Every structure is written in structure tokens, then in C-alpha cells.
Amino acid sequence: xxxxxxxxxHGPWQILFSREVYRDPWVEVQRDQVIxxxxxxxxxxxxxMKPGVSVLPLDDDGWVYLTEEFHYGxxxxxxxxxxxxxxxxxGPLGAARRELREELGITAARWTELGQIDPFTxxxxxxxxxxxxxxxxxxPTACEGNxxxxxxxxxxxxxxxxxxxxxxxxxPSCVLILKACSLLGLPPITA
Numbered sequence: 001x002x003x004x005x006x007x008x009x010h011g012p013w014q015i016l017f018s019r020e021v022y023r024d025p026w027v028e029v030q031r032d033q034v035i036x037x038x039x040x041x042x043x044x045x046x047x048x049m050k051p052g053v054s055v056l057p058l059d060d061d062g063w064v065y066l067t068e069e070f071h072y073g074x075x076x077x078x079x080x081x082x083x084x085x086x087x088x089x090x091g092p093l094g095a096a097r098r099e100l101r102e103e104l105g106i107t108a109a110r111w112t113e114l115g116q117i118d119p120f121t122x123x124x125x126x127x128x129x130x131x132x133x134x135x136x137x138x139x140p141t142a143c144e145g146n147x148x149x150x151x152x153x154x155x156x157x158x159x160x161x162x163x164x165x166x167x168x169x170x171x172p173s174c175v176l177i178l179k180a181c182s183l184l185g186l187p188p189i190t191a
Contacts, residue, residue, distance in 0.1 A: 012037035049126040050085040053096040054172040057133040068150040080170040092129035109135030114179045119171040128172040
């Protein structure tokens with residue numbers, strides 16, 4: 001550590017310098033030269049994704065509408081709540097409204113914000129705002145060219161079971177479904 005200039009402190013870490021190693025419209029990767037909490041020299045990379053939203057549309061009969069789609073990163077079809085990135089100049093609620101309309105063709109009269117989560121905390125920064133959408137109206141979808149979305153309409157209680165048995169594995173979707181169940185007073189599932 002002798003003679004190295006610390007750029008800034010980061011909790012118990014000290015960052016000597018940072019360098020961007022990759023950037024595209026969705027992801028940026030930064031590599032930091034650091035002094036670790038134990039005093040040893042090291043490196044640490046951070047991946048930043050654009051902030052996002054996840055939306056759970058719930059109709060008046062207790063049914064939710066989920067997406068079923070192939071996701072490139074994990075190489076398989078997943079079941080999720082409506083999710084997407086927040087565009088520059090757009091707030092979380094605006095992004096939630098847009099994503100719901102684009103992916104499922106749904107607009108909602110009532111919105112409940114259910115907080116934010118950090119799906120990853122060690123290497124990836126990807127804050128996600130969670131919303132429950134109610135008072136639904138249905139229209140045409142406007143999916144992006146890289147999206148091939150099937151719609152799953154299931155009772156909210158069934159979606160909760162899918163979270164518990166790992167049929168739904170997308171972190172923000174799991175948290176959102178369980179928070180919605182808690183907010184609506186649904187009994188927890190016991191193993």
C-alpha cells in the first residue's frame with residue numbers, strides 16, 4: 001500500500017483507479033484497481049445495467065398476466081412479470097406503463113409502487129422498481145423486434161406457487177409476486 005494514491009474510499013475498500021472496459025446501450029463494465037479490506041492489492045469489476053422495472057398486472061378476478069419468453073443470457077424460456085429498462089428521461093412509473101403496454105397490450109388505471117430491489121449486489125448494479133397494476137384494459141401489444149412473448153394468465157395464488165417451486169426464477173418477479181401476495185393478504189405457502 002505504500003505510496004499509492006487512493007482515488008476514493010468505497011466502504012472498507014480503497015479504489016486506486018477505475019477504467020471502463022466495455023459499454024453498449026444496456027451494459028457498462030468498469031474495472032477498479034483496489035486495496036482490499038485485508039490490505040492486499042487487487043481488482044474488482046462492476047457491471048452496471050440500466051435501471052429497470054417489473055410490473056405485475058392483476059385483474060379484478062385475481063388473475064395475473066405473466067410473460068413467457070426465451071432469454072439469451074440463461075439460454076432458456078422463463079416465466080416472469082413484465083420487465084424492462086428505464087429509458088433516459090423516463091421515470092420508473094412511466095417505464096412501467098410503457099413496458100406493460102408494449103409487452104402485453106395492457107393499460108392500468110391503478111398503480112401501486114412496491115419498492116425497489118437490487119437483484120445482484122456483488123458485481124452487478126441493476127436497481128429494479130416494482131409495481132402492481134390494477135384496473136386493467138386490454139389492447140394490442142407492441143413488442144420490440146427481439147421479443148417473442150407468450151402470455152400466461154394464471155391466478156395470483158398459482159403464480160405464488162410457481163415462485164415457491166422455482167418455476168419462476170427471475171429475482172425481481174419472485175419478489176414482486178410475493179410482495180403483492182402479502183399486500184393483498186394472501187396466506188403464505190408452507191412447505
